[in-house]
Amino acid sequence: MLGTGLLKGLAVTAKNFVGSFHDPKRYTTVEYPEQPTKLPENYRNFPFLVFDGEQPIDGLRCVACKICEAECPPQCIYIIPDRDEKGRPTKKPKVFDLDVSVCMSCQICVEVCPFDAIKMDQHFEIATADRFNGLLLHREDLAKSDAYYHSIHPTEAAQVDEILAEAKRKAEAKAKPAAPAAPAAVKPPEPPAPAV
């Protein structure tokens, strides 16, 4: 009969109207600034530096080897290694700058880092009134604790911990027998060089 479809439609909207008041499945709005959403674990935007222990700068895993600086496709990383008074490198970065207005979130720095020192962050509220200095992150801004890393990427952080523990165990095993174990044996087997 003519008009039954109209009544069915009215019933659907009425159901939605009533349901939005008591059914959280229907009412899915998240009021963002007041209710922060839980980001998915695999979400990433810009890199940060992981530190162990309590001291952000002293505990940095980064040894200023400059591999990430060399590999970074848009060249947004700038590193000056720290040196002691005799001019020997202290294996710490004196300057570690990252320009997030240039960074393209490709994660290559994370892939190439041999020390698991640089990881991808999830902090996206980086709007600033100063587009030059405000978007250039320094060592102090980039240093974030291992616990924070665990909170944003738990699975990945657990794997990293395993790898680091394994490396530490092997290093200790190497240190005990002292001479016989060659450095090559400690190193993980390297993948075959790609045929170029």
Next chain:
Amino acid sequence: MSPAVWFGEVGASLLAMDWTPAIASKLAPTVFPTGQTESAFAERLPLLLRDAVTGSLPEPWRWLANSLIAIVAIIVIFASLFALLTLAERKILGRVQNRPGPNRTGWGGILQPLADGIKMLTKEDIVPAAADRLLHFLAPVVLLALSIVTFAVIPYGRHLVPVELDAAVLYFFAAGAATELAIFMAGWASRNKYSLLAAMRALAQLISYELPLLLAFVPVVMLAGSLATTGIVAAQGGWLGGVLPHWHVLTPPGFAGFVIFMIAALAESNRSPFDLPEAESELIAGHLTEYSGFKYALFFMAEYLGMCALSGMAVTLFLGGWHAPLAALEFIPSYVWFAVKLLALLLGFIWIRATFPRLRIDQLTRLAWKFLVPLALINLLTGGFWVLTTHWTGGMLVVRWAIALVLVVGPFLALGRQFQARYAPRTYRYA
């Protein structure tokens, strides 16, 4: 004779005139055919408030002041209703679409209409260089004025009728139909071909739906035997066994008339699903293309006020006006009942907007000319039958209801079947 002297003389003659009969007829206690008494204090409260303000004035001026107070009250009440209605509409549409709606301004969004008003007021008022400046300015003013004028004859309560006219229904629909002029004025004055075309489309729609709108309430006038809104409301007074009110919507021709009236009212007030004149998602804004700022807000206000006025008229004609639905509920003042019914109809408008998609222009006119107008014409016949058989009693009452129902349902089914057979099961090849 200098103007001052002339005014003085006219004023003196006005004051000297004997106004008592006119005032007495206004203030005399109204006698209702159904025999209700005007006892309640709350019932007379608005009048008492008004008299408290104007009571000290001399007689002729008191009449003038009373009229002014009525005008101000109508404008203030319906303007704030307009503001609340925009908010309610957005909130309800949001909830239907499973989102909260505006909730940032004030407490849960209650100040949103205020923010919108400030925004509209502070926007730049742009008039196209080639536009007819006078008409461009007049169009929203005329539209709003005509929309407000229609509120004069609606009985808001037992004692709350701003103007008692003998042909009030005629006056109401004449003023309502004149708004079409203002819409065409807006399209023409903009000097924009799209505005003009849209205004012509709007005119085609509004004139098409004027016919079912007018035909739909004729059975009601026949039943009540009066064109005065007060008479029509009075005819719906009383209850059958204290439970079943004598509203026109509860008679077969009245019900059919109510449905046709509401569909036509949707189209007349440019509401979804008949909002083709300014289809937001398809046209720019139809005849409102060249309007900005406060003039645009005035158009919107006129649209909502027109919707309120048509709903108020539907309440008066079909839903028993200010009468309570049950005899036991009569202690609640009549104007509260009117407000409740009015709000219910307005919520119905919003519900319909939340549900139905917009019609195409050919579907729109087809619905009017091939469906609503024939049904409304047949409904005249039903109304005539119903009026002629008012004296039937006993077993003939069943026959009366049966014949009337057949007259209402039969044509609907027949026309609906034909309507559906030709157009309804649509197959979309490219969709």
